Amino acid sequence: MRISELAVVTGVPVATMKYYVREGLLPPGRAITPRLSEYDEEHVRRLRLLRALREVGGVPVTRLRALVGALEVGQSPMSLLEQTANALAPVAPTPGPGRADAREMVGQVLDEAGWRVRPDGPDRENLAAALEVLAEFTGGPVPGQAIAPYVRAADDLARHEIGHLDPGRGDAALLQQMVVGQVLFGQVLGALRRLAEEHHSGERFGHPVGGSQGDAG
């Protein structure tokens, strides 16, 4: 297909595709004439992946390159999942005075959850950073029971997600399922949680007058 058709099929603008080709994220089309190239299903698949990771997941281009490279080399499911987690994890802020205590609490949370995870993964530090800042606000360490509902939710969802992966369609398909699931269902969960908070706040404090009934803007 032509590049204009590829844009219609994938919803990715032509200018963005050209940018992906320049960045080495999308293979160039097969040149038919000096001004015309042909694209195929492989390009459709890659563009859908890039769109999911970058536009929906917010993964920066520098990290996309590492992920796409890993997909092409065909790494083990675990090492790819770790790379996805690394690409998605925000960069933890500079430690404040409470970081050491918060790190200790992360160790306790992981022990109690029974999760076996890398000692050097970025999400340990991200969790510690969030707990540190929470402790500053509440004027003391975050109690374990305040974290417990989140641990349970994360455990239930992750078990569900990983349990539904289908390794029967080959390694490449499995890797893509893992990456896409981690990114897209992360966005689904974030959006749903904010929507649920809006609803439950309205139930408790009163919905804004007319605000739920179509005042566009």
Place this chain on the structure above:
Amino acid sequence: MRISELAVVTGVPVATMKYYVREGLLPPGRAITPRLSEYDEEHVRRLRLLRALREVGGVPVTRLRALVGALEVGQSPMSLLEQTANALAPVAPTPGPGRADAREMVGQVLDEAGWRVRPDGPDRENLAAALEVLAEFTGGPVPGQAIAPYVRAADDLARHEIGHLDPGRGDAALLQQMVVGQVLFGQVLGALRRLAEEHHSGERFGHPVGGSQGDAG
């Protein structure tokens, strides 16, 4: 206290504080001499809030200004929660060919959940964008039962969060609790989910040899 002491107490570098003052996010200190200013508990509280929202929550500075303005004016809990949700919601990618179907599905999901939310909030569109891209990957609309576990988790967590807010400490404190809870527990949940996925993937596909036992890096 001096600015250097404020930096130690809050963990925010002096250069960052000066930036916040220039951006109108932090009130300047009380000038004692032309080269020396005095800072107080109000500055500590504001810096903790900014640190939570920006460094941990990833809220960009342009949106912080709107949030800080809303806190100062003292808006209703609902309108502040909506502004926080707006500030935190990512910008939905350009609609592709499946967006209309995905929007319809979002309406169904919200109806089934029984959530009353703004018709024009950004998270409806974010959810639609994620569902659109998921449908592209799976080759058809995302089945309702694939979304259901996320809806349940979001509903449980939001009910827990909003139920634990303490309106007895005044409006300003309540608003801050809502903002901080939405941002920080969102980060806690995201980090925990990635950690849980790592654990459950390891359980299913095999933990990397030695990878969970201290190979620092």
